[in-house]
Amino acid sequence: MEVQPNILGAFTKLGSFLREFCEDSVSQNHHWSKALEKAIIKAGQQNGWFTKNNVLEALNSWGTLLTKINLEAWLSPYHISKDFNNKTIAIIMAGNIPLVGFHDFLAVLITGNRVIVKLSSNDAVLLPFLVTYLLDTEPLLKKKIHLTQEKLERFDAVIATGSNNTSRYFDYYFGKYPNIIRRNRNSIAVLTGNESIEELKLLGNDVFQYFGLGCRSVSKIFIPKNFELKHFFEAIFEFQDVANNHKYANNYDYNKAVFLMSEFKILDNNFLLLKEDKSYASPIGTLYYEYYDTMDSLNMRLKSEASELQCIVGNSAVSNSIPFGTTQTPDLTDYADSVDTIQFLLNL
Incomplete structure (x- = not known):
């Protein structure tokens, strides 16, 4: 594993801020805490499903995961070389729950690639806020992150999440690129x-x-x-x-x-x-x-x-089961649809 220290450090610092915010919104990062409070309110105004409690659940989950120990343990089985990973990955995000596409966003950047994110209109506030925080922490990331709600152009691979209906559209338009296309589960x-x-x-x-x-x-x-x-x-x-x-x-x-x-x-x-x-x-x-x-x-x-x-x-009698109460707290290694995103990116 050879993750660029500036990228690892930026996400680690983001995790620390999120943990601090969720534990006490009046934190040492007073400016950023106030800004995040406003973003949470705005996200709820734009999408009535994004209640404050639900957004805080998502932020707290990511705060828990984004530690140096967790990130390094997640990436330790892979051979990541900063000399070879310089692709541009387009991510088409769903907007059903807060920050549902953040794992893909993290995976692309942590492997040294560039990301173009097509935001969902249902979740167009929270990720831009986190990106603003990351860029303030590590300005060099400005060359690696582009958020848009327009047509995607000039990319090397695609990660798209949607319904069974939209997946047919994704297959048609992006089938010629290396891709991960997720459907209903x-x-x-x-x-x-x-x-x-x-x-x-x-x-x-x-x-x-x-x-x-x-x-x-x-x-x-x-x-x-x-x-x-x-x-x-x-x-x-x-x-x-x-x-x-x-x-x-x-x-x-x-x-x-x-x-x-x-x-x-x-x-x-x-x-x-x-x-x-x-x-x-x-x-x-x-x-x-x-x-x-x-x-x-x-x-x-x-x-x-x-x-x-x-x-x-379920319990131990149920094959491939996880414990009750854990569905919404996946680990970094719990890949959606059991498709290893990191390995996909390294194989490009």
């Missing part, structure tokens, strides 16, 4: 009936954080035949304030009306709808559930449908 939880109340509460965080808008948000649970769903409802009651967000409440009310008019059988606790369904992607305010016969048969099914899944939450 969903996250699920597998319950055995032996979960503690605390584990079910943690699952609530996997469901409700970012209002369920992320690909790492749990949109469906698999349950055994004898599972009492009332226990799940009881455990997640503390998340009822989610319905105070008008955008969430509007989606919940709309989907409830649609289900009732269609005479679908649903369970309802006044802020979450439970619907039995074989699909993975549930609408906002809704969690799908499906019964399974045996853990072995379910593990086989999930393995065969792995390309549709981002995260699987």
